[in-house]
Amino acid sequence: MNFTSSLRNKKAKTNGYGWSSWIGYAAMLWSALYGTLHLYWLLGGAGYPFKNEGMGLFSAMVTYLPAKVGGIVFVTLCLIAIGLGLVMQKRQLKDFSRWVAIAYICGFSVALLLFIPDTTLIAAMAYAFLFKFDFNWQMVNQIFCIIGALFWMMSAVVYQRKARHACEYCGRTNDGEAPALIRWGRWLTIIAAVAPLPYAFIRFSWALDIPLGVDPQFLKDFSSANPMARMTEWVFGSICIVGGVLTLGLIQKWGEVFPGWFPFIGGKRVPIMFAVIPASIIAIAVTAAGFVFTFGIIVEALHLVSMDNILLSQGWGAMGPMIFWVPWGVALGLAAIAYYYRRRGRCSSCGRG
Structure with missing residues (x-):
């Protein structure tokens, strides 16, 4: 190992890779919180956020799931994500297993981004320019799910960078090739x-x-x-x-x-x-x-x-x-x-x- 590589490794350890050092744990914490919420709703708790309130096919995709089915699905998805997150933090998987883990995490993230938000978010952003504000629990839930999706996407990016021996923080490798x-x-x-x-x-x-x-x-x-x-x-x-x-x-x-x-x-x-x-x-x-x-x-x-x-x-x-x-x-x-x-x-x- 030459002096430059040694200096880089020392600097990386000192900085802890910034956000890349904690993003995986944040994603698992998010899943634990959201899975617990859905378990609460599954057991009959109030405040279930996925309701098709006269919006027809222009409401969120998840609103077509019955409440109990939705609860079981989300509790299961969050548990699987936490399990994969723990494995990804501790050790490197073989090529096939690694891609399965990354595919699941990416699929989970895309589902959180596309199947949970509806048209109310973009409408609220547009109507804010008319000084009309309508913020409710359903929108808070959608924002929370978007945050969770971003956490898991970034975790998958960090894991993939680690697998190809790139910098976990920026993704660069020694070949210097631009994305x-x-x-x-x-x-x-x-x-x-x-x-x-x-x-x-x-x-x-x-x-x-x-x-x-x-x-x-x-x-x-x-x-x-x-x-x-x-x-x-x-x-x-x-x-x-x-x-x-x-x-x-x-x-x-x-x-x-x-x-x-x-x-x-x-x-x-x-x-x-x-x-x-x-x-x-x-x-x-x-x-x-x-x-x-x-x-x-x-x-x-x-x-x-x-x-x-x-x-x-x-x-x-x-x-x-x-x-x-x-x-x-x-x-x-x-x-x-x-x-x-x-x-x-x-x-x-x-x-x-």
């Missing part, structure tokens, strides 16, 4: 910036009283029933446009250094997490809502389930643009990761840059 995601960052960012435009275009047309893609009577009735309807359409459309422009900052110079005309901070470097955290939050909310919308649209289009949903009956303009939400959210999330990889500096644990 492939960086090469796709520009295209992912462009997709994420363009994907919300159809939704914005529809909203702006309705704000101008143009019944694009819907029955004119539907638009008239909607405007009559809601005095703030036109303002809502302008705000929702504008959020998409502004969000698309800000997304482009992930590949533009002004996304790395604040423009000079910014008061107080002009010319200073943009903190990496200042861009990554908001983009990641929006990506998760949009992807989850888009998954619910897309599932509902496909099921209705194939006549697999008969449902009475006023939006689906009004034409393609009411629900069609939501088809783009899943690629929008996925592209935005990956673009944020690519931005992080591109801008991160030398690792504080292994010293690689």
